[in-house]
Amino acid sequence: MNKPARKARSGARGSITIKDVARYAGVSPMTVSRVVNGNQYVSAATRQTVLQAVRRLGYSPNIAARNLASARGERMGLLYGNPSASYLSEFLVGALDAATRHGVQLVLEKCELTPAASRRAVRRLVSGGAVGAVLPPPLCESAVIRAELQAARMRIVAVAAGRPPPELLCVRIDDFAAAQEMTRYLLALGHERLGFIKGHPNQTASEERWRGFSSVVQEAGHLPAPRVEQGFFTFRSGLDAARKLLAAEPLPTAIFASNDDMAAAVMAEAHRRGLEVPHDLTVVGFDDSLIASTIWPGLTTIHQPIAQMAGEAVDLLVSAVRGGNGHGAAESPHRLVAYELVARESAARPKGAVD
Amino acid sequence: MNKPARKARSGARGSITIKDVARYAGVSPMTVSRVVNGNQYVSAATRQTVLQAVRRLGYSPNIAARNLASARGERMGLLYGNPSASYLSEFLVGALDAATRHGVQLVLEKCELTPAASRRAVRRLVSGGAVGAVLPPPLCESAVIRAELQAARMRIVAVAAGRPPPELLCVRIDDFAAAQEMTRYLLALGHERLGFIKGHPNQTASEERWRGFSSVVQEAGHLPAPRVEQGFFTFRSGLDAARKLLAAEPLPTAIFASNDDMAAAVMAEAHRRGLEVPHDLTVVGFDDSLIASTIWPGLTTIHQPIAQMAGEAVDLLVSAVRGGNGHGAAESPHRLVAYELVARESAARPKGAVD
DNA sequence: CCCCGCTGTGGTATCGCTACCATCCTCCGG
DNA sequence: CCGGAGGATGGTAGCGATACCACAGCGGGG
Numbered sequence: 036m037n038k039p040a041r042k043a044r045s046g047a048r049g050s051i052t053i054k055d056v057a058r059y060a061g062v063s064p065m066t067v068s069r070v071v072n073g074n075q076y077v078s079a080a081t082r083q084t085v086l087q088a089v090r091r092l093g094y095s096p097n098i099a100a101r102n103l104a105s106a107r108g109e110r111m112g113l114l115y116g117n118p119s120a121s122y123l124s125e126f127l128v129g130a131l132d133a134a135t136r137h138g139v140q141l142v143l144e145k146c147e148l149t150p151a152a153s154r155r156a157v158r159r160l161v162s163g164g165a166v167g168a169v170l171p172p173p174l175c176e177s178a179v180i181r182a183e184l185q186a187a188r189m190r191i192v193a194v195a196a197g198r199p200p201p202e203l204l205c206v207r208i209d210d211f212a213a214a215q216e217m218t219r220y221l222l223a224l225g226h227e228r229l230g231f232i233k234g235h236p237n238q239t240a241s242e243e244r245w246r247g248f249s250s251v252v253q254e255a256g257h258l259p260a261p262r263v264e265q266g267f268f269t270f271r272s273g274l275d276a277a278r279k280l281l282a283a284e285p286l287p288t289a290i291f292a293s294n295d296d297m298a299a300a301v302m303a304e305a306h307r308r309g310l311e312v313p314h315d316l317t318v319v320g321f322d323d324s325l326i327a328s329t330i331w332p333g334l335t336t337i338h339q340p341i342a343q344m345a346g347e348a349v350d351l352l353v354s355a356v357r358g359g360n361g362h363g364a365a366e367s368p369h370r371l372v373a374y375e376l377v378a379r380e381s382a383a384r385p386k387g388a389v390d
Numbered sequence: 391m392n393k394p395a396r397k398a399r400s401g402a403r404g405s406i407t408i409k410d411v412a413r414y415a416g417v418s419p420m421t422v423s424r425v426v427n428g429n430q431y432v433s434a435a436t437r438q439t440v441l442q443a444v445r446r447l448g449y450s451p452n453i454a455a456r457n458l459a460s461a462r463g464e465r466m467g468l469l470y471g472n473p474s475a476s477y478l479s480e481f482l483v484g485a486l487d488a489a490t491r492h493g494v495q496l497v498l499e500k501c502e503l504t505p506a507a508s509r510r511a512v513r514r515l516v517s518g519g520a521v522g523a524v525l526p527p528p529l530c531e532s533a534v535i536r537a538e539l540q541a542a543r544m545r546i547v548a549v550a551a552g553r554p555p556p557e558l559l560c561v562r563i564d565d566f567a568a569a570q571e572m573t574r575y576l577l578a579l580g581h582e583r584l585g586f587i588k589g590h591p592n593q594t595a596s597e598e599r600w601r602g603f604s605s606v607v608q609e610a611g612h613l614p615a616p617r618v619e620q621g622f623f624t625f626r627s628g629l630d631a632a633r634k635l636l637a638a639e640p641l642p643t644a645i646f647a648s649n650d651d652m653a654a655a656v657m658a659e660a661h662r663r664g665l666e667v668p669h670d671l672t673v674v675g676f677d678d679s680l681i682a683s684t685i686w687p688g689l690t691t692i693h694q695p696i697a698q699m700a701g702e703a704v705d706l707l708v709s710a711v712r713g714g715n716g717h718g719a720a721e722s723p724h725r726l727v728a729y730e731l732v733a734r735e736s737a738a739r740p741k742g743a744v745d
Numbered sequence: 746c747c748c749c750g751c752t753g754t755g756g757t758a759t760c761g762c763t764a765c766c767a768t769c770c771t772c773c774g775g
Numbered sequence: 776c777c778g779g780a781g782g783a784t785g786g787t788a789g790c791g792a793t794a795c796c797a798c799a800g801c802g803g804g805g
């Protein structure tokens with residue numbers, strides 16, 4: 036035992052270990068571990084003592100050791116395609132946070148939507164040792180990618196698919212209900228001549244939003260038929276759609292675009308034509324992506340808690356991988372989170388409103 | 391030794407360990423470790439054998455174990471304030487990638503720019519066990535945060551500070567040169583009546599860009615004095631600046647905004663006033679953030695390789711933490727990366743150009 | 746010719762934590 | 776009063792990898 040130098044190193048890199056805490060609290064390392072991990076078999080008194088020691092010493096568990104010992108530390112893939120960058124940013128924040136909480140490593144992989152590219156991406160993920168994958172939109176809609184991943188025996192969780200297959204793990208908002216709420220909001224403001232810009236046809240969320248919108252319009256009954264244009268979630272496609280919507284008399288008094296980028300395009304086109312938003316035209320979007328609050332006037336839109344959704348997706352994935360090793364957990368695989376209508380400056384009563 | 395069930399588990403989670411490879415290759419685990427880590431003391435023949443075994447078995451090292459054994463697996467903080475989300479997104483991708491490469495964990499922490507908030511954020515980082523921190527803009531400019539972090543004995547690396555203190559680890563582009571290049575580009579197109587929108591005064595990059603611009607203007611000599619407005623890097627501030635720039639006759643033929651959000655605002659305001667971009671007005675930005683390619687016409691701007699810069703920042707941080715434990719590495723702490731002028735549709739020759 | 750120093754390789758002891766098992770104790774019904 | 780159930784705790788053995796040391800060969804200078 037003539038290696039005191041080695042032993043002394045325990046404190047050298049400044050890290051407090053579970054043993055230090057145990058010694059300080061006068062209990063065994065096991066008990067500390069139990070407290071830290073929320074095991075129930077610890078008396079309240081002991082727990083307090085340990086927690087105090089933890090705080091006092093500034094102990095924070097060594098993740099590597101924890102993972103190693105508990106055979107955890109799996110790697111989870113995050114396949115990102117081409118969502119708006121602001122979406123990705125929030126998404127990453129949420130996902131990374133959850134990953135840190137669970138002690139899993141997040142491996143990012145960019146992936147185009149072609150079959151070849153997805154195959155390659157999935158292969159990289161597999162060889163990178165990932166055991167599961169999170170699929171933000173629009174990748175979550177790709178049957179190819181899902182098939183590839185499942186072939187590699189990976190658990191997957193889709194985020195924000197509008198209408199996911201029932202067996203797929205999925206975190207989403209109720210696009211249908213959200214679109215309904217927004218449409219009702221427009222009606223409540225007094226708008227009657229509505230315009231709508233659909234989202235990309237290969238994403239089920241687009242259809243849900245469209246269904247939500249038109250269901251309310253039909254419900255209302257008395258309205259003139261809304262003018263509808265096809266968009267593709269891009270600013271450019273929104274511009275094209277806006278041109279058409281704003282070319283034909285009588286002009287709509289409100290335009291509901293299926294996402295914020297397109298709504299921003301509508302605003303740009305309106306301004307170009309000398310229409311003031313919201314005085315001459317109300318514009319609303321969907322997603323509450325960064326552009327919604329960047330531009331002026333701020334865009335009234337549907338807020339999705341993207342970071343939270345990403346976090347829950349990782350949660351779901353982790354428990355799927357750890358818990359139901361073969362078959363899924365007993366609970367429903369779909370998790371619905373709350374959206375919120377954010378009213379900013381881009382929506383107001385129509386010009387000639389009298390009621 | 392009557393616990394064969396336990397032993398058998400080694401293969402249960404499907405993971406190939408270094409021992410499996412060693413057995414397969416007929417060498418000791420140590421040798422495999424050496425090969426995997428590129429240690430020089432392995433004969434070429436052995437190396438080949440081992441590499442083949444690795445490939446054949448699909449071995450990939452267990453990061454947790456590696457980190458534990460090598461006392462690595464440090465946590466690195468990434469303090470993000472309020473950069474544009476598109477910036478953050480790319481930044482995260484790059485940083486996360488590098489972190490994965492180095493086997494360090496990235497801990498995100500949001501941080502407002504007030505002293506109290508930064509103190510709290512730093513404390514959370516410290517208690518989270520981070521040993522270093524990456525500071526993207528605009529946090530990299532905050533002396534308060536830097537002081538807090540240094541007080542906590544953390545290594546820090548700033549990203550994209552315009553003119554960082556010489557002793558600070560920093561990854562950046564040459565804002566001055568980039569702004570010069572953009573200005574020369576405008577002059578080359580034939581513009582003479584220029585407008586400039588400065589960036590936020592508390593970021594040194596703003597000043598560098600401004601210096602770059604005005605140095606070229608002075609150099610050229612014969613130009614009318616450019617009109618200059620103060621902006622704050624936000625869309626809104628760009629709008630205000632644009633209003634002023636576009637209110638006074640004679641109108642500038644080109645406006646150089648210190649970032650893309652403000653440039654987008656200039657475009658919006660120009661359109662509102664019936665000016666076509668680039669026909670009636672050339673608008674250029676800086677950063678090549680997402681909005682630059684989202685809007686139409688696309689914005690001519692300076693591209694910063696954000697992901698790469700974030701990656702290099704993490705590299706730098708890791709080597710600082712691992713290498714020079716006390717004092718910095720011998721090499722210069724500043725790393726300059728290449729920017730690129732991206733010409734899109736928002737810049738063209740001025741209307742009446744004849745030469 | 747011997748010893749030194751270097752290259753290549755294997756053994757052993759951890760790294761910090763948790764799984765699993767063995768205890769010890771308390772409290773209860775019979 | 777005893778046996779058993781189950782709460783609360785400690786001991787031990789790894790998880791998979793690397794650090795460090797030991798040692799076997801081999802060539803060159805004194």
